[in-house]
Amino acid sequence: MSRFSFFQFFALLKKEFWENRILMIGTPAVLAIVIFVVNFLLASQLSEEQLSSVIGYFNRWFDGENPFYTAPIITLLCLPFVVTYFFCSVIYLLNALYSDRKDMSILFWQSMPISNLQTVMSKIVTVVIVSPIFTVAAIAVLYGLTIGYLTVIGYGLSAQLSGLFYMFVAVAVNLSMVYFFLATSVFWLFPLVGWLLLFSAFARRAPILLAIGVYFLLGFLEGFIFNTRFLSNWAQTRFDPDNFIIVDYSGILDRLFSYDMFIGLVVGALLISGSVYMRRYAE
Amino acid sequence: MKKIILKNRFTLLAAIILAYTALLVVEGLVTNREPALLRFDNSLFEFNLEELNEITDRIM
Numbered sequence: 001m002s003r004f005s006f007f008q009f010f011a012l013l014k015k016e017f018w019e020n021r022i023l024m025i026g027t028p029a030v031l032a033i034v035i036f037v038v039n040f041l042l043a044s045q046l047s048e049e050q051l052s053s054v055i056g057y058f059n060r061w062f063d064g065e066n067p068f069y070t071a072p073i074i075t076l077l078c079l080p081f082v083v084t085y086f087f088c089s090v091i092y093l094l095n096a097l098y099s100d101r102k103d104m105s106i107l108f109w110q111s112m113p114i115s116n117l118q119t120v121m122s123k124i125v126t127v128v129i130v131s132p133i134f135t136v137a138a139i140a141v142l143y144g145l146t147i148g149y150l151t152v153i154g155y156g157l158s159a160q161l162s163g164l165f166y167m168f169v170a171v172a173v174n175l176s177m178v179y180f181f182l183a184t185s186v187f188w189l190f191p192l193v194g195w196l197l198l199f200s201a202f203a204r205r206a207p208i209l210l211a212i213g214v215y216f217l218l219g220f221l222e223g224f225i226f227n228t229r230f231l232s233n234w235a236q237t238r239f240d241p242d243n244f245i246i247v248d249y250s251g252i253l254d255r256l257f258s259y260d261m262f263i264g265l266v267v268g269a270l271l272i273s274g275s276v277y278m279r280r281y282a283e
Numbered sequence: 284m285k286k287i288i289l290k291n292r293f294t295l296l297a298a299i300i301l302a303y304t305a306l307l308v309v310e311g312l313v314t315n316r317e318p319a320l321l322r323f324d325n326s327l328f329e330f331n332l333e334e335l336n337e338i339t340d341r342i343m
Contacts, residue, residue, distance in 0.1 A: 202296050218304060230311035231304065237316070263310055270306065274299035281292040 008114065012122035013130060023088045024131050028138035031084055036145055043149070048157060055154045059163030062170060070166070071173040072247040078139055078178050085135045085182055089127050093196040094207045096123040097275060101201075106282045116279035120197060120272060124186075127193065132182035136175050143171045181246040184256060188244040190264050191234075194271025201278035238264065 001009075017024065043051065062070055097120070100106040109119065147168055154161045186193060199211035219231045237243065243260065246252065255261070288298040310316070 198296070198299065202292060214300070218300065222304075228308070228311075230308045230316070233311065233316055234307050259314075267303065267306060270302060271299065274295065277289065277295055278292060280289070281295075 009118060009122060009125075012114065012118060013126060016122055016126040017130060020092055020126075023092055024134045025138075027084055027088050028081055028135045031080060032138040032142040035080065036142055039146065040149070043153075051153055052157045052159050055150055055157070055159045055161075055164075058150065058167060059160050061163065062166040063160075063163035065166060065170075067166065067170040067173045068248070070170040071177060074143075074170060074174045075177065075247045078174070081135055081139050082178070082182065085132065089131065089186070090196065092131070093123065093127065093193060094200050094211065097197060097200040097279065098203055098207045101282060106279075110279075110282065116276045119279065120276050123197065124193065124272070128183050128186045132179050135182060136179045139178060140171075140175055143175075147171070177246065177249065180249075180252075184246065185244045187256075188261060188264060189238060190268025191238060191271065192268075194268040194275065197275040198271050198278065201275040 043054075046054070061073070100109060110116075147164055151161060151164055153159075154164070195215070196207075196211055199207045199214070203210045215231070215235070219229075219235075222228055222231050237260070246255075288294055
């Protein structure tokens with residue numbers, strides 16, 4: 001990749017960021033604020049003794065423990081952010097190639113020296129690399145504020161605080177794990193990404209209805225005509241949480257370099273190439 | 284062939300969906316992927332709708 005192509009692609013990523021900053025930054029930030037405020041209100045209801053015992057529990061759980069063993073415990077706290085990330089990504093992908101045709105800005109972008117492949121790739125890189133950064137940053141701020149709050153309260157109550165340092169290290173390990181999970185789950189769900197982009201590039205209106213409706217129609221026709229369930233079975237395998245949820249780093253390479261991951265990338269690449277060709281029909 | 288596929292957006296969509304379906308069916312046949320539409324079995328929960336049918340049969 002030449003220097004010019006690199007800066008060109010970087011500019012496309014910046015465009016995606018500016019156009020979708022509410023989805024990428026606003027949503028996880030609001031969620032973090034809501035969770036922090038709820039936690040703060042709950043903590044304010046507790047007496048000094050109860051607060052001291054809560055800090056004591058944290059201290060015992062994390063003090064002296066290997067952060068790689070304790071990090072998965074905190075992963076559950078990230079669940080609202082992960083769910084929000086997936087919903088935001090689906091909304092983003094459905095509108096990614098639809099909105100610029102709707103407001104006709106596609107004509108401006110196609111007059112620029114940017115290929116349709118670069119445009120579509122910028123959408124995928126946004127979902128895989130850029131968007132998880134902001135989700136993880138929001139979780140990091142929430143964790144930081146929570147640990148800071150516990151430290152201040154614990155210091156005031158003269159509680160043992162050494163476990164909070166280990167908790168901080170476990171949080172750092174956990175954040176890297178969450179980022180890795182968000183990025184790799186997009187690869188696992190690559191066929192879904194391709195399907196959404198294809199209908200985003202195709203639909204004149206309501207891409208979500210077309211994307212869902214056509215898949216259900218295909219599945220129904222397959223079952224009705226051939227009495228087989230390959231499509232529905234494929235979708236079920238892809239969405240099975242066991243196949244793509246990552247809570248620790250053990251056995252990660254076996255999952256990343258597996259046949260199922262490979263075939264998912266092939267199917268996704270087929271659909272994404274379709275969405276690139278679909279960009280020709282701007283009218 | 285290319286001209287037919289790229290004739291308009293509908294032919295392109297039909298071609299991609301056809302290729303997608305063919306790929307999944309062939310992959311399903313080759314790997315003998317077991318259809319398990321009525322069974323949800325993962326670390327979070329286990330739910331088998333086929334068993335519900337058996338229960339309904341017994342009640343009826």
